[in-house]
Amino acid sequence: MDTALPDAPSASPALSAPPQPVSFTEALRFWLKLGFISFGGPAGQIAIMHAELVERRRWISEKRFLHALNFCMLLPGPEAQQLATYIGWLMHRTRGGIVAGALFVLPSLFILIALSWIYLRFGHVPVVAGIFYGIKPAVTALVLHAAHRIGSRALKNRWMWGIAAAAFVAIFAFDTPFPAIVLAAGLIGHFGARWAPGVFALGGGHGSASQSYGPALIDDDTPAPPHARFSRSHLVKILAIGLGLWLLAMGVLVATQGLQGTLTQMGWFFTKAALLTFGGAYAVLPYVYQGAVENHQWLSGAQMIDGLALGETTPGPLIMVVAFVGFVGGWLKQVLGPDSLFLAGALAATVVTFFTFLPSFIFILAGGPAIEATHGKLGFTAPLSAITAAVVGVILNLALFFAYHVLWPQGFGGRFDAVSALIAVAAAIALFRLKIGVMPLLGACAAIGLAVTFILPLLSR
Numbered sequence: 001m002d003t004a005l006p007d008a009p010s011a012s013p014a015l016s017a018p019p020q021p022v023s024f025t026e027a028l029r030f031w032l033k034l035g036f037i038s039f040g041g042p043a044g045q046i047a048i049m050h051a052e053l054v055e056r057r058r059w060i061s062e063k064r065f066l067h068a069l070n071f072c073m074l075l076p077g078p079e080a081q082q083l084a085t086y087i088g089w090l091m092h093r094t095r096g097g098i099v100a101g102a103l104f105v106l107p108s109l110f111i112l113i114a115l116s117w118i119y120l121r122f123g124h125v126p127v128v129a130g131i132f133y134g135i136k137p138a139v140t141a142l143v144l145h146a147a148h149r150i151g152s153r154a155l156k157n158r159w160m161w162g163i164a165a166a167a168f169v170a171i172f173a174f175d176t177p178f179p180a181i182v183l184a185a186g187l188i189g190h191f192g193a194r195w196a197p198g199v200f201a202l203g204g205g206h207g208s209a210s211q212s213y214g215p216a217l218i219d220d221d222t223p224a225p226p227h228a229r230f231s232r233s234h235l236v237k238i239l240a241i242g243l244g245l246w247l248l249a250m251g252v253l254v255a256t257q258g259l260q261g262t263l264t265q266m267g268w269f270f271t272k273a274a275l276l277t278f279g280g281a282y283a284v285l286p287y288v289y290q291g292a293v294e295n296h297q298w299l300s301g302a303q304m305i306d307g308l309a310l311g312e313t314t315p316g317p318l319i320m321v322v323a324f325v326g327f328v329g330g331w332l333k334q335v336l337g338p339d340s341l342f343l344a345g346a347l348a349a350t351v352v353t354f355f356t357f358l359p360s361f362i363f364i365l366a367g368g369p370a371i372e373a374t375h376g377k378l379g380f381t382a383p384l385s386a387i388t389a390a391v392v393g394v395i396l397n398l399a400l401f402f403a404y405h406v407l408w409p410q411g412f413g414g415r416f417d418a419v420s421a422l423i424a425v426a427a428a429i430a431l432f433r434l435k436i437g438v439m440p441l442l443g444a445c446a447a448i449g450l451a452v453t454f455i456l457p458l459l460s461r
Contacts, residue, residue, distance in 0.1 A: 018215035019058045024092050030057075031088060031100045035107040038080070038315045045080035045317070053087060054213060060087055061216040071371045074384055076275050077360040078317035081105060085364045090218060090372075093227045094365060101361055108316025109323050109353050113346050115310050116327035120345070123306075126453060134449020135309040137424035138442055140402040142312065143285075145431040147395040150388065159199045160389040163188060168393030171286060172400070178287035181390055182276055189386030200382035230369035242362035246271070249354060262333045263351050265296060266326055270355040273322070286398045288325060298329030301405050312438055319356065326352035419452055 030052070038045040046069065053059045060068075068090075072082040081104045088100025122128050155161050163185055170176035193200040216222075253264040269291050273284055285308070292298045299307070307328070311321035330348025331341045404412075406420050423445055430436040430444075 018219070019217050022057075022059060022091060022217060024096065027088065027092060027096060028099055028103075031084065031103040032107075034084065035103040035105070036315055038104065038317075042078065042080045042317070046083065049080070049083060049087075054216070058214055058216045059091065060218040061220050061222075062213065063220045064216075064218055064222075067371070071367070072364075075360070075363050075367075077357075077363065078319050081317050081357070082360050082364055085361060086368055089364060089368055090225070090228055097365055097368075098361065101357070101364070105316055105320065105353065105357055108314050108320045109349065111314045112310060112320060112323040113327060113349050115314070116307075116324050116331075116345060116349065117342055119306065119310065119324075120328065120331055120341075127450065130450040130453030131446045132306055132309065132449065133420070133453055134423060134445040134447065135442055136305050136402075136406045137420045138427040138445040139305055139309050139312065140399060140406050140424050141427035141431055142438065142441075143308075143395060143402055144399040144428060147392055147399060148432070150395065151392040154385070154388040154392055157199055159192070159196070160385075163386055163389040164393040164396075166393070167390035168396055171394055172397045175290075178284075178290060178394065179272065179276055181394060182387055185386040185390035186383040189383035192386065193382030197382070200385045224369075224372040228369050228372045230373050234369060235366055238362065238366040242358065242366070246355075246358060249351075253351070257335070262296075262298070262329060262335045263348060266298075266329065266348060266352050267355045269296070270322060270326075270352045271359070274356045274359045284319065285321070286394050286401075288322065289398070289401070292325050292329065296329070298333065299325060301401070302409070303328055305402055305405060309442070313442055320353070322352045322356050323349040326350075423448055 034048065034052070038048060050065065054062050054065050065087075068086045069079070069083055072079040072086060075082060081101055084104045085097045085101030089097025092099075119128070123132070151164065155164055167181050167185065170181055171178070189200050250264070250267055253261065253267050257264045273287055273291075276284055276287055289301070289304055293301050293304055304325070307321050307324035310324055311318050314320065326348040327345035330336075331345040334341065334344060335348060336344040403424070406424065407417050408414055409417060427441060427445055430441055436444075
């Protein structure tokens with residue numbers, strides 16, 4: 001989970017007076033703005049929230065911000081979206097958390113529905129095909145870079161390297177289901193911590209706050225508001241509501257689609273996916289690939305790569321690539337009939353988004369009061385440490401899968417795409433050596449793809 005915060009400025013003017021209370025309407029405007037500017041993956045999104053909420057607006061102190069973030073990092077699901085939900089909940093009760101979390105996702109959902117329609121409707125137009133020709137190799141390099149980035153934090157000793165290697169062999173050679181790998185790694189971490197706690201200490205977390213930006217609305221010593229105090233009745237209520245919403249949505253799908261209907265299967269599958277996203281979106285993508293491409297055949301492997309490319313270019317959490325998977329699956333399976341393809345895709349994208357993010361809201365609204373009760377270090381991190389190590393091996397396998405589809409588009413029996421290989425190598429150098437950002441990299445590779453698509457045929461005449 002690459003969620004580094006920006007370095008604190010060397011000279012930050014400490015204001016003596018705390019900021020004025022923030023109205024729900026003012027907060028709503030900020031969360032809406034954040035939903036449209038949250039590019040850059042979890043690291044960029046958390047950096048934006050830190051700059052806006054801790055440094056500039058001073059709605060929450062650095063220490064409380066990091067405390068909430070450490071909790072979100074222990075949960076399955078997108079930690080940046082969960083952090084926004086947590087802070088929104090802390091400031092304005094349950095409605096604040098729901099609004100903050102929902103607005104973090106909804107702009108990305110609407111944008112991806114539009115882009116998915118363009119992709120399916122005009123994907124074979126030369127301009128669009130040229131753009132994706134250049135972006136696909138870049139996505140391969142991005143996945144490889146993600147494996148390196150997470151591995152540099154998680155693989156701190158030979159035991160962690162061993163877990164990563166075992167996970168790679170399990171999924172590459174034996175096609176072991178991703179949930180089984182997660183479960184095995186978690187058990188290794190749980191029992192291994194008893195005899196070697198230092199081996200399984202969680203790495204890559206966030207330390208204590210050291211920079212003061214002046215008094216904050218929710219400061220270090222600000223007591224938890226009444227709604228943020230733990231009570232068993234509140235916990236039971238939130239869990240009951242969350243389970244009730246899940247059962248209601250699933251019941252509607254079963255009643256209208258049947259147990260084996262495409263939308264019903266999507267709802268069940270992405271519920272499981274939501275509970276397995278330890279390590280960020282790249283960690284769960286192999287599971288999504290196994291289920292969506294191999295088992296259910298909602299889309300092809302090549303379309304999966306294209307969807308990840310679209311997800312990288314839109315705001316919001318990268319796991320929103322599931323909206324693309326849902327849209328393509330709903331369209332191709334014609335869940336509303338052959339005359340309503342767009343509505344089918346939009347409905348399927350909405351369904352998978354609901355089931356993917358519902359657990360995140362439940363985790364925050366149910367667990368937040370327990371976390372607010374203590375500002376000490378969170379325990380029980382050994383299973384997560386082992387799971388994160390296993391995730392490195394799983395992501396490396398995903399990089400090989402993408403490379404295979406990009407470099408041998410017709411399979412190993414077909415031709416080797418040397419141009420795509422050159423683009424992939426150049427993208428890897430730009431990421432690893434030049435530290436180029438995701439958006440400039442994708443823009444440059446898209447331009448190269450267009451040039452190759454339109455110029456090379458002219459030169460070969």
